[in-house]
Amino acid sequence: MSNALDRQEESEADADSTAVGEPMGRREDDRLLRGEGKYMDDFEPTSNLHHVAFLRSPVAHGEIDDIDTTAAERREDVTCVLTGADIAEQMDPFAVGVQNPPEYYPLAVDKVRYDGEPVAMVVATTKYGATDALEDIVVDYTRLDPVTDELEALDDDSPQIHPSGNCANYRELEYGPVDEAFERADHVVEREFEFPRYTSAPMETYGVIAEYDTARDGATVWSNFQGPFTMHPVVAGALGMSEADLQFKVPSDSGGSFGVKAHIYPYIAAAVIASREAGAPVKWIESRREHLQASACHTDRTQRMRGAVSEEGDILGVWVDLYDNFGAYVRAPEPGNTFRPLGNYVNAYDFDAFGGEFRAVQTNKCPAGLNRGYGCHQYYFGLERLIDCMADVVGMDPTAFRERNFIDEDEFPYRTPTGGEYDSGRYSKALQRAKELFEYEDYLGRRDRARANNRYIGIGCAAIIDPSASNMGYVSVALPPEEREKGHPKSGAVSAVTMMVQPDASIVVELDSAPSGQGHETTASQIAADELGVDPEAITVVSGMDTSEKAWSVSSGSYSSRFATVGHSAVKNASEQIAEQMRRIAAVILDVDPVMISLEDGRAHGPDGGAISIREIAGTAHWNPSKLPDNIEPGLRTQHTFSMDDSRPIDEDDRINSSGSYGYGVQLVAVEVNKTTGEIDILDYVAVHDCGTIVNPKIVDGQVEGGIFHGLAGSLYEELRYDDSGTLQTDTFMDYAVPTAKEAPDVTTDHIETPSPKTPMGSKGTGEAGTEGAPAAIANAVNDALDPLGVEITSLPLKPPRVWSLIEEAEGEKSSD
């Protein structure tokens, strides 16, 4: 029996006139579920591939006294061996926009600065052969004392990692009447929060294939990158190539990225040089150990925070001393971890005074980079814990305190003191909805009764603003105004789409996105289908990137949840342009006014019942241009680049609208802490979320749930832990404790749709909201659960031994009182 169930189950959806808003199954799934996806290790785009392996430092901090590669080079299957010195001869250090930039190359030059830093690379004819040859390379190191803590690294007597010191950047920023806020405050709460390193560890690791072409002194690179975005100019610049001579190609299938895959670029540069040296195309697939040791992760962070609050429960101002641990090299696009949330540093709250001191610190850990929630999850962990402390000091319920301070729905568009321009939102409504679903008031009673029975149950809340489609101009805040005047002003959050209709009326939509599971092909087909009056299945969507053969710009790629904001907008506008061309051609054929034509069911309908198929329109456009109206070019093709109007450069007061749109979410969670073991059980989890217009509810649910689980994993299980020698202790999935289905809580999700007035679809990004809220919500819940014991949660992850120790300490203090 063959069963076309997919169609049957979705026939109800078909009855509806629009594809947008329908929970359609994804078109990507048809290949992925059959094992026919083409991830980086699954295809050979060019012949005669040689294989790369990296030799990595076992020392966290040390001088390289000598590297002997002769034995490796003698092996019959080895093509060439490169060291840091070889690499440094052939490229410049990567550019980075900070005050005190380190010299950063793909391979260590003279000195190693973290456990796992590449020191040499082998090119061989086989994968196993390349790895074998690493054993024949001899490196002599002189160990130096390491420093891994961001506060210790700033001590005068701390080991100096770079000649110019460990602090790569320092800015003090102040917005609004900060001093006055703290003078006016009835209460000032002050806390120090520590956010750990955990990583998204996508199931597919990095992969790069590079082919150097001597004839044009250029190279073609295939990689599972999230770019090209600003990394393409950075790599081309370092290699001394024109941007036209360095072709980046990103395949359509990528096995997860979550930000981390933006940091393949040092390996891309290394692979281009290796290909040139080897005289053959080279391929490298990162191992899991290499990924955990030496790919990238968000900054671990210490935040010293102060909050000014009135007796009535109004937030008056917030100050933060922020120490971001960037690891061995602060590298582009950093210090994004520190400044990406600049426009939304007040979160969902209506207060006008904010400031802080922001430090980018270098230590002997893996260099930092993007990780889901980029810069927001660390910050909201501190801020939302501080909000609970503020609520506590004025004796208010944490949800009531938040509601009192929320930006009201009639205040949009809302300008934040740091320059953010929030587009739309109904924060109180989302909180109310979450409380209803959670049965919040009832739950408070259940919690108190449980406490009376000596059970440690707690409720946590977090509200977060989820910025999407970063305005690339925010990176300029790292430099003071007088220094950044020397360069060009930067801004922009754009996305480009090319669309064409073939002579047989089959439709191709070509995106400038590098998706890794977000279903771009599906949502793009839904949007275009509605505009053109066809089924989504009638549209072929080409995702993936190509810097030489596709339309793109320096903000193109898939990062900062930008597809729903700018990608959908570009698809919508390009589709409208094609639809308009179709209507004009149909109008000539049907001899009516174009405004009278509507596109439905694969046909162009005139006002009097006359209709022609879009096949006839396309056929005319391609086969018979003589019939076309004067203002229509032959063929049916358009290219549209969408740009957010309000993505402007940073101003002289360091204010910038750092993202294109701002979704938000509220999470409520209940936990029970087992006092005997320190284990934490998630009892209930409710997340209400608003990303504006929803194109595919299944995909949005998936993004929110996956994000929450990622944040939960970092809150309770995962940590990239270093020992005193700077050695990573969690470099395989045996030690890096990734939770499985057994640890997955049931999450109730609900959505509010408040369309963005700034995008034609009204849609906004959604991929990071879950991750941004979960650590704060869970920490607040555990804090609440242990409140009767006087335990305060100021750091993560909350692993059982640590929670147990906190309980023991608190009880010890109590009994000694």
Added chain:
Amino acid sequence: MTDDTPTTTVSVTINGEEYVRETEDRRLLVHFLREEVGLTGTHQGCVVGKCGACTVLHNGVPKKSCMLYAAAVDEDEITTVEGLAKRAEMNGVAMKTREGTTFHPLQMGFKQNHGLQCGFCTPGFLMTATALLRENPDPTREEIKSAISGNICRCTGYTSIVDSIEWAAARLREDEPAVADGGIDSTPCEGCNCEIADDVEGNDE
């Protein structure tokens, strides 16, 4: 491979087809499948047996192919994700998507319930779930969670994966109670080691 690398000639049946290859003794089954047979649906995620992306059926039993040498499966039968749809066709439970792709009910379950995002881990989950539903056609959610606890997904949060498997189990029970993808009243087929119900004559498409 260099001349002094020890090799073995392996004869193995994969998705019903026999392959004979001389391979290095140390070559992992996952690399053998991907690089020597060209079946790239089986993915490598961690190489320590924790993530399950490389799960295949080895004589019907789910195994992590990064934990086996190719030389160790000589004379054995392997089923990979590429064999699932064919297996469903032979068992008469194949399904078609809107785009016209042929699926096993488990594959359709994942599509219907958004049980995948990036899809890299998915072949492993499908193979583990195939074995689960053959042993236990009506698993509880907890049983499903236990069965897939050797597979890691970084995108979904797992709930939709459990939903997907539950959906497929129900569909297999409802549509073809006698078959249940190799349940009672069945005999092993020749070749791929799948099972065909006695009262079904394969694909009636």
